[in-house]
C-alpha cells in the first residue's frame with residue numbers, strides 16, 4: 001500500500017463566539033449582542049487549512065463528538081471540506097466539546113468557558129490503524145486529552161503508545177501542544193516525544209516541556225536559550241524536525257541537527273485581525289511541506305506564511321488560501337530585521 005495524505009487526531013470543539021455589552025460581576029446580567037459559531041480545535045482547524053491549501057489532498061479526521069446537534073455540525077463542516085470522517089465517533093453519553101468565547105464589544109477582551117465533553121473519551125482504540133492510509137499522523141493537543149494523557153506501563157502514556165504504533169506501521173508522527181498554565185508538561189509530554197518525528201510547538205510549550213526559560217521578566221525572548229531548547233527536545237526523543245514558533249519568528253533543528261531561524265514578517269499596522277488558529281495554521285503549513293517532501297527551510301517559510309495569512313482575518317481558518325497564494329504572500333512580505 002502506498003501511503004498518502006495526512007490524518008489528524010485529537011481535539012474537536014464547537015466555538016460559540018458571543019459579543020457582550022459588558023463582562024458582568026458574579027450574579028449580574030450582561031446582554032449578548034451577537035452570536036456566531038464555528039468549528040475549532042486542532043483537528044478541524046488544521047485539516048480545513050490543509051484542505052484550503054490544496055483540495056486534492058487526502059485528509060482524515062480522528063476524534064470523538066457527542067450524538068447531538070453540535071456533533072452533527074462539526075461532521076457536516078468536515079465533510080464539506082472533503083475530509084474523511086469515518087473515524088470521528090459520535091458517542092451518546094457525553095456532549096460535543098464546546099467553548100463559549102465571550103467578547104466585550106467595546107474592548108475586545110475575551111473570556112472563555114470551556115466544556116471538555118467528548119474529547120475526554122478519545123482513546124487509542126479510536127485510532128484504527130487498518131483504516132489509516134496516510135503518510136503522516138498529526139495529534140493535537142495532549143494535556144487536554146484525558147485518556148491519551150493517562151499513563152501506560154510500557155510507553156509512559158497512552159498517546160506515546162499510539163504514536164509508537166503509528167511508527168511501527170510506517171506512518172510519520174507529528175505533535176502540537178496547547179499552552180495551558182501548568183507544570184504537567186515535563187511529565188506528560190516527554191514519553192510522546194520519543195515517538196514523534198515532527199514536533200511543531202510554540203515557544204511557551206517548548207519552554208515548559210524542557211524546563212528552560214524562554215522569556216525574561218520583561219517578556220523578551222531569551223535568544224541564547226532557543227537553540228538549547230531545540231536540542232533538548234531532540235535529546236528527549238524527537239526524530240526528525242523540532243520547530244518552535246513564536247510571534248518573533250520560528251526556530252528549528254532538522255534531521256541532522258542543523259539550526260534554522262525564520263524571522264516573522266514585518267506586518268503593517270492593523271494587519272492582525274485575530275490570532276485564533278494561527279498556531280494550527282503554522283502546523284498546516286509544516287504538514288503540507290512534509291507531505292510534499294520539501295526541506296525544513298521551505299517548511300518554515302510555508303508555516304510562517306500560513307500563520308500570517310491566518311492573522312489577517314478573524315476566525316480560525318478564514319485567512320488561509322491555496323498554496324500558490326501562500327507562497328506569493330511569502331515572496332511579497334518583508335521579514336523583520
Ligand SMILES: Nc1ncnc2c1ncn2[C@@H]1O[C@H](COP(=O)(O)OP(=O)(O)O)[C@@H](O)[C@H]1O
Pocket residue numbers: 201202203245246247248264265267272275276277278279280282307308311
Ligand atoms: N504578532 C504576531 N506576529 C507574527 N506572528 C504571529 C503573531 N502572533 C502570532 N503569530 C504566529 O502565530 C503563532 C501562534 O501560535 P500558538 O501560540 O501556538 O497559537 P494557537 O493558540 O493558535 O495554537 C505564533 O507562534 C506565530 O507563529
Ligand SMILES: [Mg+2]
Pocket residue numbers: 176177178179202279280
Ligand atoms: Mg498552538
